[in-house]
Amino acid sequence: MLLSLRNVRKSYTTAEGRLEILKGIDLDLDGGESVALTGESGSGKSTLLHLVAGLDHADAGEIVSSGRSLATLDDRRRAEYRRTAVGLVFQHFNLIPSLDVGANISFHAKLAGRHDPAWERELVELLGVETLLARYPEQLSGGQQQRVAIGRTLAAKPPLVLADEPTGNLDEATGDIVLNIMLSLTKSTGAALLLVTHSTRLAQMLDRSVHLRGGRIA
Numbered sequence: 001m002l003l004s005l006r007n008v009r010k011s012y013t014t015a016e017g018r019l020e021i022l023k024g025i026d027l028d029l030d031g032g033e034s035v036a037l038t039g040e041s042g043s044g045k046s047t048l049l050h051l052v053a054g055l056d057h058a059d060a061g062e063i064v065s066s067g068r069s070l071a072t073l074d075d076r077r078r079a080e081y082r083r084t085a086v087g088l089v090f091q092h093f094n095l096i097p098s099l100d101v102g103a104n105i106s107f108h109a110k111l112a113g114r115h116d117p118a119w120e121r122e123l124v125e126l127l128g129v130e131t132l133l134a135r136y137p138e139q140l141s142g143g144q145q146q147r148v149a150i151g152r153t154l155a156a157k158p159p160l161v162l163a164d165e166p167t168g169n170l171d172e173a174t175g176d177i178v179l180n181i182m183l184s185l186t187k188s189t190g191a192a193l194l195l196v197t198h199s200t201r202l203a204q205m206l207d208r209s210v211h212l213r214g215g216r217i218a
Helices: 045-052 075-084 101-111 117-127 142-155 172-189
Strands: 003-014 017-029 034-039 060-065 086-090 160-164 192-196 208-213
Touching (some): 003 045, 017 045, 034 172, 045 160, 086 142, 101 117, 160 172, 172 192
Parallel strands (some): 034 192, 034 208
Antiparallel strands (some): 003 017, 003 060
């Protein structure tokens, strides 16, 4: 089991009082498995992804990822976890504007101590960005930036890939291409993929779907 969540709860303080977002989530992912996380806006999808990424703390319950219980990690070890054990792909690509495409793709792999030039060359070819390596993010289209962001994530060979609406800014045809590349590459590396999407059609392309409703798995 690569990822295990047990009775995970999360709430926030608002002007109206305490708002409970997640009300006891149980979820398991195996290596090589892809899972779509669906649900209406406000159902807790992005909150759950942030907890698994170690970007926020659960109020209760347990999250075990790559053999680590996130509740036991201090800030330094959480940063190490994000650097080495998890890869993040978001709608807003968060490419580093001062680095060209080649350096952006290598960035996380070097931080994780897993820089593999041969693997990066393979990724670049599969993603169709081999002619863009000397360009900077501002010189790329949205679809090209998303491919680079996916390449940067997968170059580090993370055991767990978390994607929040990764094709939300793309047209349908480009989105399908990008998702198929993500699925193929995560399968080939044995990574698990947890992907947030509003699209039933895209969700059906993954191994299985989990639907959040009212802070619980429906």
